[in-house]
């Protein structure tokens with residue numbers, strides 16, 4: 162019989178009436194012939210209240226006791242939910258994390274799941290019970306109660322769905338589903354019917370209100386189909402699944418991070434070991450870094466920029482200044498009052514002109530782009546915070562995201578179809594592997610490292626730092642039908658900007674021709690290119706919180722005298738451009754570093 166996991170968040174079980182409503186949904190699924198596991202969070206603001214209560218007693222509660230305390234919220238909910246099911250005439254049994262067999266490591270308050278034993282749940286399901294499982298909690302090997310971090314019930318639900326090989330994991334919550342952007346900023350924001358794991362992860366700042374990122378990472382790793390649904394209506398919500406929705410728009414959503422600050426290290430020697438030093442220091446200081454950009458060096462001098470949350474700026478500056486001195490950089494500068502705006506969508510893999518389109522709509526509103534980074538399915542720009550809402554609205558309108566299946570509007574640049582490259586197969590192929598992977602379930606941060614040697618790099622230097630420049634460059638390229646992959650624009654110096662990007666190897670000559678006219682318009686600008694590059698990417702989960710991923714990659718390259726020419730980051734990827742001759746070696750070394758076969 163197929164298993165369905167249903168998770169109810171705090172607001173969906175806030176009072177007796179809502180608990181009954183949730184119980185009815187579980188019973189409905191049971192009567193449709195599924196085995197049902199219900200995962201519940203603490204009621205309403207219970208967890209917050211417990212946190213406040215602890216704070217009234219001590220400013221430094223021990224983490225072990227915090228877990229003991231916070232886990233009670235979920236214990237209350239499971240018992241009430243089981244009673245509600247009984248009252249409606251079905252069999253149900255509640256279980257705590259320990260009783261289910263959710264074994265975690267010993268990191269109290271943010272434990273990671275090590276394994277889940279399924280036998281007890283299976284036996285109870287086979288005996289006809291609805292199993293009501295406490296979310297957010299587990300137990301370490303010494304039987305201490307642990308919790309998975311705030312919002313962790315989503316992770317419990319996804320993990321149970323993976324362990325039980327469930328057909329679907331439904332996340333019931335107080336929103337209609339995942340939206341194209343924050344409806345508080347854009348009134349025409351629309352609920353998305355379907356989204357891929359990677360899109361959801363790249364939209365982290367949007368998704369945050371809907372689901373815990375970590376649970377999406379889990380779902381991705383074990384190919385769990387998730388459906389985010391409203392608990393207050395019968396709405397179908399949003400399906401989060403491996404395959405992108407091929408009938409839908411090229412762009413799926415617009416995300417933003419409002420409070421960013423930028424740190425620049427200017428005049429670094431362009432040699433192996435520089436990034437390794439900087440990132441080891443940042444990782445040691447536990448400063449989560451968001452965008453990291455390095456553009457191609459000129460005359461042996463490289464400039465590196467990175468962004469951090471504004472409140473982390475003092476710490477980041479301290480690290481940067483110490484590193485700069487050690488590395489012999491010319492200076493460290495910083496800017497505040499910045500926001501990051503990103504468009505995300507699988508359509509970018511197959512359609513040209515997405516970047517051009519984004520830059521066009523920003524230019525049309527006079528918004529200057531200070532930094533650009535990309536992943537295969539995401540383009541992020543750093544802009545002035547005062548223009549953030551305006552930019553989000555402009556981009557949402559520009560891609561016509563209020564329309565259910567907008568193709569890219571043909572203003573200026575036509576979107577050109579490219580043959581579709583679809584990812585891995587569905588769940589079934591992986592199902593057998595799942596049990597064996599469950600050991601050390603959450604210990605893997607890096608899921609893949611790959612290298613692409615089919616691309617060339619083009620760099621345009623000495624461009625004026627004005628709105629509309631990126632638009633001109635990428636419109637020219639898109640009009641020629643060239644699919645641009647990685648784009649890097651570092652913070653401008655002395656009012657001059659440098660933009661680098663990669664294109665398919667066979668398109669590099671055409672790209673250079675297409676750029677000729679643009680360059681003629683700007684005195685002093687010049688273009689260089691490198692026909693043979695290696696683009697090395699580390700794909701992972703929680704790369705931002707695990708700052709050591711960057712430092713380990715950079716150290717591995719530095720130890721082997723491999724120079725990093727260009728850097729680009731997104732929520733789920735860290736890519737570097739190295740010379741093509743080092744590509745194979747860099748791949749072997751970094752796969753070994755991250756324990757991949």
Ligand code: ASP
Pocket residue numbers: 170171202203208209234296297310311312313314315
């Ligand atoms: N009750 C926990 C929290 O509020 C876990 C959860 O809701 O997912 O963070």
Ligand code: MG
Pocket residue numbers: 170171202312
């Ligand atoms: Mg909650």
